[in-house]
Amino acid sequence: MKSVGQKTSGNGLESRIPELDGIRAIAIWMVLLVHVITAFPNPQGALSFLPWSMQVAIGHGWLGVDLFFMLSGFLITGILLDTRERPHYFRNFYARRFLRIMPLYFTVVLVWAFLYHPYGRYLLLSSVFGANLAPLVHFAVPHGPTVLWSLAVEEHFYLLWPAIVLLVDRKKLIWICLAIFIGCPILRGIFALRGMNPGTIIVLSWFRFDGLATGAAIAIWARSPRFSRKTAHVIAAVCLAMLFVVTIAGAGHGIFGTKTPVGLAFTYTQAYFAFAIAFVLSLVYRGTAWTSVLRNPFLQLSGALSYCLYLIHLSIGDGYQALFANRLHLGPTETVLTRSAVVILLSFAVAALSRKFLEQPCLALKSRFEEVEKRTQVSDRDSIEMEAAIPLFAPQELTRGESASL
Numbered sequence: 087m088k089s090v091g092q093k094t095s096g097n098g099l100e101s102r103i104p105e106l107d108g109i110r111a112i113a114i115w116m117v118l119l120v121h122v123i124t125a126f127p128n129p130q131g132a133l134s135f136l137p138w139s140m141q142v143a144i145g146h147g148w149l150g151v152d153l154f155f156m157l158s159g160f161l162i163t164g165i166l167l168d169t170r171e172r173p174h175y176f177r178n179f180y181a182r183r184f185l186r187i188m189p190l191y192f193t194v195v196l197v198w199a200f201l202y203h204p205y206g207r208y209l210l211l212s213s214v215f216g217a218n219l220a221p222l223v224h225f226a227v228p229h230g231p232t233v234l235w236s237l238a239v240e241e242h243f244y245l246l247w248p249a250i251v252l253l254v255d256r257k258k259l260i261w262i263c264l265a266i267f268i269g270c271p272i273l274r275g276i277f278a279l280r281g282m283n284p285g286t287i288i289v290l291s292w293f294r295f296d297g298l299a300t301g302a303a304i305a306i307w308a309r310s311p312r313f314s315r316k317t318a319h320v321i322a323a324v325c326l327a328m329l330f331v332v333t334i335a336g337a338g339h340g341i342f343g344t345k346t347p348v349g350l351a352f353t354y355t356q357a358y359f360a361f362a363i364a365f366v367l368s369l370v371y372r373g374t375a376w377t378s379v380l381r382n383p384f385l386q387l388s389g390a391l392s393y394c395l396y397l398i399h400l401s402i403g404d405g406y407q408a409l410f411a412n413r414l415h416l417g418p419t420e421t422v423l424t425r426s427a428v429v430i431l432l433s434f435a436v437a438a439l440s441r442k443f444l445e446q447p448c449l450a451l452k453s454r455f456e457e458v459e460k461r462t463q464v465s466d467r468d469s470i471e472m473e474a475a476i477p478l479f480a481p482q483e484l485t486r487g488e489s490a491s492l
Contacts, residue, residue: 105368106157107389108380113153114392118433120147121400122426125229126407132418149357151236152297154396156361158240159301160308166251167309178455179248185455189448190440191237194397201401202228215241221286230401235289242291243298256306263303267358270296275351284345300358304365318370322363329359394437394445402436403429 123133123144133141169175192213199209205228208220217234220227251259274293278284287293307313307321332352333341340346344353371377379385388395406428416424 103369103372104386105372105377105380106161108377108382108385109153109365109368109389110157110392111385111388113150113157114388114395116147116150116153117396118147118399118430119144119426120150122403122429123422125400126403126425127411129418129421132422135419149354152354152357153361154236155240155294155297156301156304156358156365159243159298159303160305160365161301162244163247163251163302163305164308166248167256167305170252174455175252176248181455182452183244185448185452187237189444190394190397193440193444195231195234198228198231198401201405202231204228205231212238218289218291221283221289230404233396233400239289239291239294240298243295247298247302256310260303260306263299263306266299267296267303267355270294270299271351271355274354275347278347278350284350287350294354296354297358300362301365304362304369307366308369313370315370318366321366325359325362329356329363332356332359391434391437391441394440395433398436399429399433402432406432 136144166179169178172178195209195213199206202209205226208217208225208227209231211217211220211223211225212231212234215238217227217231218236218238220235250262254262270293274287277287277293307317332355335341336348336352339348341348341352341356343349368377368380403425406425410428411421411425414421414424
């Protein structure tokens, strides 16, 4: 189902898919909730008001980052596939990505340089997207800016991925994605068995590329003749079966522990199988009643603001803790609820201001790096036009002529 005036490609996949912003919103809310509820000191019994099942679900909110990785791999690989036969392939990709990521990124890092001044070495390393390398060089990592590790993973992946997409055909790309998907958990397991710190393993890029590769594989499928509901059902069934196999095989070996070798190796694999099911079904049922919840206006807004929300929410929480935590004298439950409400509301307010006055003006410059298509036919490699250079936490940009309102 498509709206009037909405662009479509040769296989009917629209250039803007609201369901993906809905998935992005779910990812950011997973991260927000786990952090505002559990990432700060809580009095004893502060979470007793939450049912056990909800505590477990919220406690796994860190997997929202892995959902972001999948989204990024899908969107970025899509645009690379769609533009690899056009002029200025590398210039356009990196220029547009710079305009999407860097203005907000460096603004936040600059502010952090004043607020977290004892951590100057970490912030300097982060300025060249090396935040996740801090454990290797033994730099102290501040609480709020620790979120930069995931952006470093993504940027490291995209140093080489555009060249690989340009030089390799789609069949070989699928095999490369599969090799990454299998290789990363094996590497995580090997280094965990050798005694590497679990906190180091989970942030180093070469251990975390499997989520990006999973999204990339879905992007390749979405641009193939096999992109259909029937094939999506098969993919979903295979992923569900593999999820059960991995879970059952690892149950007796600590797969449910985040610091055991098997857990470090395959917990993310479990998540990618589960996320892939939702992802492929959302694509083939886009615009239908089945995916209407993903098009909810609040989720669309959350997805639109997710990049800034991700960057700033922990730092706003740090500020709240420093200014108010010891002055309000609240009960255990009230402590958590008040902190959560204040941090989330302030984060949304700052993110909305950032989008209006910083991000959107910079995004307007991206049109300078668009090529005007003069071809009368869409080639096999350009079968879908997707938004270029979208970081894992940023919303899909509206195509020209669409309303910017949510």
